[in-house]
Amino acid sequence: MPVSDPGSSQRNATRAVRVGNVAIGAGAPLSVQSMCATKTRDVDATAAQTRLLADAGAALVRVAVDNSRDAEALAELRGRVDVALVVDLQEHYRLAREVAPHVDKLRYNPGHLHHHERKRSIADKVAELADIAGEHDCALRVGVNCGSVAPEYDEAHPRDSVGAMVACAIDHCELLDKRGFENFVVSLKDSDPKKVVEANQRFAAERPDVPLHLGVTEAGLLPQGEIKTRVAFEQLISRGIGDTIRVSLTLPNDRKHEEVTIGHQILRDIEAGRFRSVPDLSGLNIISCPSCSRVENSAFVELAEQVRDLTGYASQYDVTIAVMGCRVNGPGETDDADLGLWCGPRHVNLKRGSEKLGAFGYDEVLVRVRSELDSLIAEKSKGA
Numbered sequence: 001m002p003v004s005d006p007g008s009s010q011r012n013a014t015r016a017v018r019v020g021n022v023a024i025g026a027g028a029p030l031s032v033q034s035m036c037a038t039k040t041r042d043v044d045a046t047a048a049q050t051r052l053l054a055d056a057g058a059a060l061v062r063v064a065v066d067n068s069r070d071a072e073a074l075a076e077l078r079g080r081v082d083v084a085l086v087v088d089l090q091e092h093y094r095l096a097r098e099v100a101p102h103v104d105k106l107r108y109n110p111g112h113l114h115h116h117e118r119k120r121s122i123a124d125k126v127a128e129l130a131d132i133a134g135e136h137d138c139a140l141r142v143g144v145n146c147g148s149v150a151p152e153y154d155e156a157h158p159r160d161s162v163g164a165m166v167a168c169a170i171d172h173c174e175l176l177d178k179r180g181f182e183n184f185v186v187s188l189k190d191s192d193p194k195k196v197v198e199a200n201q202r203f204a205a206e207r208p209d210v211p212l213h214l215g216v217t218e219a220g221l222l223p224q225g226e227i228k229t230r231v232a233f234e235q236l237i238s239r240g241i242g243d244t245i246r247v248s249l250t251l252p253n254d255r256k257h258e259e260v261t262i263g264h265q266i267l268r269d270i271e272a273g274r275f276r277s278v279p280d281l282s283g284l285n286i287i288s289c290p291s292c293s294r295v296e297n298s299a300f301v302e303l304a305e306q307v308r309d310l311t312g313y314a315s316q317y318d319v320t321i322a323v324m325g326c327r328v329n330g331p332g333e334t335d336d337a338d339l340g341l342w343c344g345p346r347h348v349n350l351k352r353g354s355e356k357l358g359a360f361g362y363d364e365v366l367v368r369v370r371s372e373l374d375s376l377i378a379e380k381s382k383g384a
Contacts, residue, residue, distance in 0.1 A: 010240040012204055014211040017183050017243075019139045020084035020104035022059045024185055024243045025211030031244045032263035033060035033213075035088070037253050037292050040070040040077070047080040049256060054083040056257035057264050060244070062086040062107065064294055071095050074102040086141070090294070091116065096129055100136040107141040110168050111148035122150075123175055130181035139183045142172045145217055146190035147335070162195050166202045173207055185243065186210050189217035191287045191322075193232035204241045211243035218248065218322070220288040221308055225249045226262055230269075237270050248290040250304045250323075259290070284315045287322040287337065294326040296345045299362050301325075303343065310366055317377050321369075338376055339369060352376075 016026035024031060034053045038045040040063045050061045061083050065071050078085065086105040089096060091112050100106060106129065113125045133140050149164045157163035165188050176184055186207075188199040196216050204212065216232050219225035229247050236242050247263040269275070288304040304323040311321060322337035327344065334340025340351040347359040352372055360368055 011243075012208050012240045014243055015182065015209050017139050017185050017211050019060060019086070022084045022104075024139075024213075028243070030237070030242065030267055031059035032057055032260050032267070033062065033086070033244060033246050034058045034256065034259045034263075035062040035064075035246070035290065035292050037256055037290075037295065040065060041067075041073045043073050043076050043080070046073070046077055049253065050077070050081045050083060050085075052257050053260055054081070056260035058083065058257075058260045060084040060086050060105070062088050064088045064090060064292060065092055065095050065099055066090070066294060067092070068095070068098070071098040074099050078102040088143075093125065093129060096132045100132050100138050103138060105139040105141060106133055107143045109143050109145060109148055110172050111145065111150050114150035114152075123178075126172060126175040127179050130176055130179040133183070134181055139185065140176070140181070141213060142169060142176075142184060142186045143213075144169045144172075144186070144188050146192075146195065161190070162199045162202065165190070165199050166206070169203055170206055173210055184210070185213050187213035187215060189215050191216065191218040191220075191228075193228045196232040197235045200236050200241050201239070212241060213244050213246065214242040215246040215248055218287045218289045218324070220286050221250050221304060222258075224286065226266075229262075230266055233266050234270060234275050237267075238275070250288040250290060250301055252301050253298075282318060284311060284317060285320045286311070287320060289324050289326075292325070295343070296326055297343055297362070300343045303341070303348065303362060303365075306366060307341070307369060310370060311373060314373055314377060317380060319373065319376055319380075321373075339372055341365065341369070 011027055014025035017024045022031055036046050036049045038049050040046050053061050065087055085103040086107055087099045087103045088107045093108055093113060096106055108129055113122055144165045146161055149168055153164035153168045169186050169188055188203055190196050193216050200212055214233060214236055216229045219228045245263050247259040249259050251258055286308050307323055320337045322334040322340045324334055324342040334342055334351050335354045342349050348362055348365040349359050350357045350365060350368060
């Protein structure tokens, strides 16, 4: 369910990308999308959540494949839902051929291509994905994330994480161009809305033809997660940048559709000129990923809420705490936080910066979080 286009006369002249029956770019109305938090192999639960998201106004719904069982389930899921389906390959790009016949778009993360089958060139892997997508009439999304950029880009852009993301995205666009594949979009996501704005502006200046999927990754809990997302979307969409959006919030399964309703509300507000004043985002910053099928313990969402409640006394201090729900995003995307928690099936891994502090039970980790936060505050106060 696309919405009317905010500022359509000022939109960047991106090319058209087709995802099933959804048009992205070339002046098409901005679409809102979301992602299922169910295990894809649980077809009943995934079909129900897909329909819930579609009923809320999602034009595209993404699911993850973590193994062959998930891939096999897609054939049945395809027959039970009537919405454009996107599959998130994450670490499993070799499953692309198996899933492509049943979906409308494949999303891959360039950083994950780097870490798997290292003897094989990135160009070969991208060519394989492009060929599979072309064979099955799928679109592609080159999904660049701040916490998983391939190390050669970080090395080439020291102290410029935005530059690393943009360079990676540009290179992958060129690889797809050389393969003759044009049915792709790009996303450049960070948990910091200022970096999201900068990354998308820099990319759009270099590749104004490529449609952009906008999102603030790991925006976290409400209401802060919506505020961060609004800050980025208002500044980008009002400048004509952006062709489809995703609001990424930490929500329990039965509230996932709120990502979609909030996304539509943001677009309506921008269209009507109802801009929120840019808030001061200094002070305590809690980053948490949107719950998805990769979460290995459903207590993750409750833990994120408990961390928010526990740390409220530190709201005036410039401290970042990241709470990640799985092994895919957890290890890397907590490195830049002062305190990082990433959740496994039975334990929570706690880090201070990149230093590992240990693994704790869900019922005991909050005590250590409080202790480490007090220590950080003491250090910051002493240096002030």
